[in-house]
Amino acid sequence: MNAEASKAEQPEQTEEWADVTPDAARRLVRAAVHAFAERGYHATTTRDIAGRAGMSPAALYIHYKTKEELLFQISGVGHRLALDILRSAAEGEGGAARRLAAAVRSFVRWHAEHHTTARVVQYELGALSEEHYTEIVARRREIDGVVRGIIEDGVRAGEFDVPDIPGTTLAVLSLCIDVARWFTTEGRRTPDQVGELYADLVLRMVGATDA
C-alpha cells in the first residue's frame, strides 16, 4: 500500500504481539500486517498470508476462520495497546500539562515505531465486519475519552484555555495518529524527537500556561 511500509524494515522496539498465542497465531498476525501494508487488505489472500508465515492454508484455518478475523485481531490488539498507553499517561503524576505531554509523547512514539501496524489499523477499518467495526468504534471512543479527560482537567484547573474541547481532542489525536502515515525510519527525526516536538505543539494548542 505504501512504499515506506513495504521497503523499510520495521524495528520491533516493543513486542506488540506478545499476547497473541500460540506462536503460530502470532506468526500469522505478523505476516498479515506486512501483507496488508504492502498490497492492501482486499488484494491479499489467506494463501498469501499462510505462505508468508511458512504455513499451509489449512494450518492458517485452525487459528483464523477468515481473513477478516485476522484483521480484527490486529485492529483489536492495536487499539488496546493505544488505549493502555494513553491511560497510563493520564493516570500518571502531575498536573494536566505534564500528563497531556506524557500522553502525546508515548502515543506518538507508538505510531512512529509501529507505523506499519498503525497504517493497517487506520486505513482498513472499512474492511471489518459490521459487528467488529462496532466493537472497534467503542474502543476508539474510550481513547478519545482519555485525552478529552486530561484536557477537561486542565481547563477546570485553569491550566488550559480551550474554547472547543471535543474539537481540540480530535485534532490532538489526529496529529499523533498521522505520524504513522509520514514516519519513516530513514527520516531525520527519531520517534522520541517527534514525541518531544509534538508534546510542545499540543501544549501550545491547549494554551497551557506553563508551556
Place this chain on the structure above:
Amino acid sequence: MNAEASKAEQPEQTEEWADVTPDAARRLVRAAVHAFAERGYHATTTRDIAGRAGMSPAALYIHYKTKEELLFQISGVGHRLALDILRSAAEGEGGAARRLAAAVRSFVRWHAEHHTTARVVQYELGALSEEHYTEIVARRREIDGVVRGIIEDGVRAGEFDVPDIPGTTLAVLSLCIDVARWFTTEGRRTPDQVGELYADLVLRMVGATDA
C-alpha cells in the same frame, strides 16, 4: 479501503477533475478514484475501472496505458490543486498570521470536501512507479515550502514564536492532511467549521501574538 469512503456520497463542491480532458478520460479518473478508495489500488483491475465508467477495457486503453498512469494522473491533479490553494493563500493580503490562517482554512476544506481523492492520493503513493513517485515528491516539497515560507515570514516579523520551523511545518501539514482520514459528511462539523477550528489551533502552534 474505508467504510466512510465507500458508503458516503461525496458532494462535488468544486469540480476537481475539470482540467482532465476529454470527457472519457475524466470519467475514467472519477471511476478509478472510487474503485481505489473502496478496494485499494492493488485489488482494482483496469476492467473494474472501465466497467464503472461504462466503457470497455479497450476504450480505457486509448486514454491510459496502465492502471498506474491513472493513479499518477489522480495524484498529479490532487497535488497541483493543493499547491494552488496554498500558494493563493500565501500570496494573499495581510501579515503572516492572516495568511497562515487562510492557508489552513482552505487546505482543510479541500481535504474534507475531497476526502475520497485525498485518501487515494495519500495512501497509494507507494504504488507509483519510481519516476512518477519522484515527480510527486518534488511537488510535495513545493507544498511544504509554501507553508514553511509563511511561518518563516511570521518569525522574521516577530509575529510568531517557533523553535523548530521544519518540524512545525510538518505538523501543520500533517494535521490538515489527516482530515481526509477522519472526515465524513455525516459528522457534526462542516468543512468550513473544521477549517475555522484548525486555523485557530495552528495559530496557537506557531505562538501567533494576535491569535
